Amino acid sequence: MLMNDKVPLIREKALWMRRTAFTMVHRAQLGHPGGDFSAMDILATLYFGVLNFDAKRPDWPDRDRFVMSKGHATGALYSALCAAGYFPEDWLQTYMQPKSLLNGHPNRNYLPGVETNTGPLGHGFPVATGIAIAGQLTGATYRTFVLTGDGEQQEGSNWEAAMVAGHRKLSHLTLIIDRNRLQQGAGTEETSGLDPLDDKYRAFGFDVVEVDGHDHAALLAVLGAAPASKPRCVIANTTKGKGVSFMENVASWHHGVPNAAQYDQAMKELV
């Protein structure tokens, strides 16, 4: 199958995931929809175009790994895992309810398809680095993808991991940065600036690629490309809240929740 043949499926899944995530957040009146929506096309591309996995065997040793380091974006992760077949759709209705398996932040002990528990920022990349080292040690062919927020890059643990990954030439490791330029309270560049992010990762020994994080064909080409001789860093330029007019680029939608009118409006736009 030609790679681009997958684009219509990815587009369809991304739309379903956006509608599903917003419905979850609306029902729970809790969540992080801004960061869900900037990451949605990246996750849809990974699960429906790139990752080699078997939802019936979440512990299959040769599976490609995806680590959701920006663990607050569970609307995106849970809708992706559900669409990928890891659990039935009715589980989504329990999001954030007492004793739900769909916790506010992902827990591998509750939910199939979750590789590691995240929520505190700056944890996923070090764990993904360990997964990639394990693969390198055993000569495995699986690949490891990790998605961080851009504000999350302010955590020093990322740069410690970058040093290890660059030093060890972890060719099967891909770091994806959701570069939506907003963090919780403000823009990244006015808080503690990250630019030039590409030069930084290049200096740490990464093969750096920039991509439009909402262009499925472009994402597919970049994320599906064969491993190089060093780790890859994909800077995905995104819009926080992408797809819903009133959420786009508005910092307060980091953890804003919709009222009934906003929910209806979003459902009209997400078609």
Next chain:
Amino acid sequence: MATVTPTAAGLQDCRNAWVATLEQLAEADPRIVAVVNDSVGSSKLNSFQKKFADRLINVGIAEQVMVGVGAGLANGGRIPFVSAASCFITGRALEQVKADLAYANFNVKLVGQSSGVAYGELGATHHSIEDFAWLRPLTNLTVIVPADAWETAEAVKWAAQHDGPVYLRLSRMPVPDLDIPNRTFRPGKAEVVREGSDIAIIACGTTVHLAADAAEVLQAEGIHARVLNFSTINPLDEAALHRAAATGAIVTVEEASIRGGLGGAVAEFTSANQPVPVERVGFPGFLPTGSTDWLFQEYGLSPEGIAAAAHRALKRKA
């Protein structure tokens, strides 16, 4: 993250007292600065930021740096109030808190926001129920858990003029003002909320008013409970513990793990000095997701749950 607003009349979000007091202090003393980790909103520091733009240092999402920068600011003669979600300011920066604040004994005030299970639905990563166990053993570090808005304001004022590291553990969970006449804030001293000689209920923070309500329940059964607001966890008020142990039975209540926190401290003290049964009300370990209110009910942090613990302690009383 969601915000909890007062659910009933008369309940207060103590963060309002924290920021109002900090702003007053900062007007009068230019050495006071605030340090945050992308937590301006969750710390309610938006208005502080407007008034004192250059005295609000946002280091970004970087807690270890945040606490280290606090120590450096103290070295440079500032009085930093470092404010962030308590799960991260303690857990993520624990070694900085130990080495750079407590051990180096720098004049830094840590303000842990939304402690305990305020972020109930966000799960165990965001619950801050281990912080007492982590911080209580640290020499030099005063640990204060205000029980209401008045005590929050007093604790902030005291921390500002105290020369040494302090951890203020705040909540955003709405609580009522405690009904105690003529109060004075005495750091390191437990406050008597209610006299009684059959049993002592030792509580802190958001659970003190629940302990007071539990004493009402017990009173109706003819049991006279002494209720203490044990707002300073480190150092311990040993005199108050002697008097509590003299009742012959103790219940401890905290929005924290029952391992290593207030209950642990009381058990350490009584077993060494005055052995009496101690029943600990709190959380057993990592908790499921659920709202703050649900978690309180589920784990017995309620007047009924505390009264039941009192009955268990009384049954064990010699």
